[in-house]
Amino acid sequence: LLTLGSCGQNFYATMPSNIQALTGSCLVIPCSFTSPQVGSNPVGIWRINHYWYGTNVFTGSQPAANWSGLKVTILGDLKLRNCTTLLEWIGPDNQGVFYFRIEDTYLYQRNPFRYSSPNRPLLTPGGPVMEGMVTSLNCTAPLPCPNQPPSLMWSEALNGTVLWTVLTGINGSLSVSSLLTFTASYRDHQKNITCTAWYPVGSENRSTAASVTLSIWFPPTNTTARLSPTGDIKDGDQVALICNSSANPAANYTWFRANGAAISPAGSGQTLTLTAVTPGDSGRYYCQAENQFGEDNSSVTTLDSLNSERCFYVSKTSLCVCVCVCVCARPLLTKKRNIHQL
Incomplete structure (x- = not known):
């Protein structure tokens, strides 16, 4: 000091x-x-x-x-x-x-x-940025000895470019700066980026580092819908349809049901719960994730009614045959009924 x-x-x-x-x-x-x-x-x-x-x-x-x-x-x-x-x-x-x-x-x-050991580098992010925008991180470290400048290293380059410069303050003090410029991507959201200053001292190097967590605004993406439990669903069972999406800020969710060409709202929220399914609940379901930057739809999840009595099956692509056998007690006569293939 x-x-x-x-x-x-x-x-x-x-x-x-x-x-x-x-x-x-x-x-x-x-x-x-x-x-x-x-x-x-x-x-x-x-x-x-x-x-x-x-x-x-x-x-x-x-x-x-x-x-x-x-x-x-x-x-x-x-x-x-x-x-x-x-x-x-x-x-x-x-x-x-x-x-x-x-x-x-x-x-x-x-x-x-009074002199002391150098502090951690000064790492200045630009704050939250929109996906697709060009932004930068700047890392600055003291340069006490011009003949032995520190090396500034980034933990990840983010497919960007790095510019290294020497800065002179208004009081004559020197510092080194590394400017990392990159295009913001949703894949980089919440990444921890570290800048390390390596100072050569004799035959060794001493380091000090600073870190920042990236914040990227982006619309919903990779939206998926799934049903729990999977497999055979019986009349009266409880079924949950669950929607997931990557988004910042967090997405709001809306569920839709399609019967033929008709599409109608089925509910809202990340999870749509059917407390006691009936044959009338059969159909195709999908969810929509939305924030202020955009929206994204999931693929369709199908709840198939296999007959009008007891059996449901959940499938995205395949068809299933369910056969129920009824036996009528008559002398010397047994009658079988086949339920149609869906």
């Missing part, structure tokens, strides 16, 4: 308000300052823990100095009011609040900052 402050009038230093780094890596601190004038020999000083009584980490009398293994180099030209500084070989012993000063015949200024 970088906290800005200044001493003296008419002097002000500008650095990022937040700055992050990885142990074992490097860190560039964008830094500039304003002043009425700069002397011929300005001196830049970095201290830790206190701007006046703290331990010197670097002084302008040395082009680079080491403190607890930390290498500090002022990259900017102080005469041009540029105090940009490079920290290398950052170690766990370097934790603390750092202060930067400029000393000249009359110029004095300080600004403290």
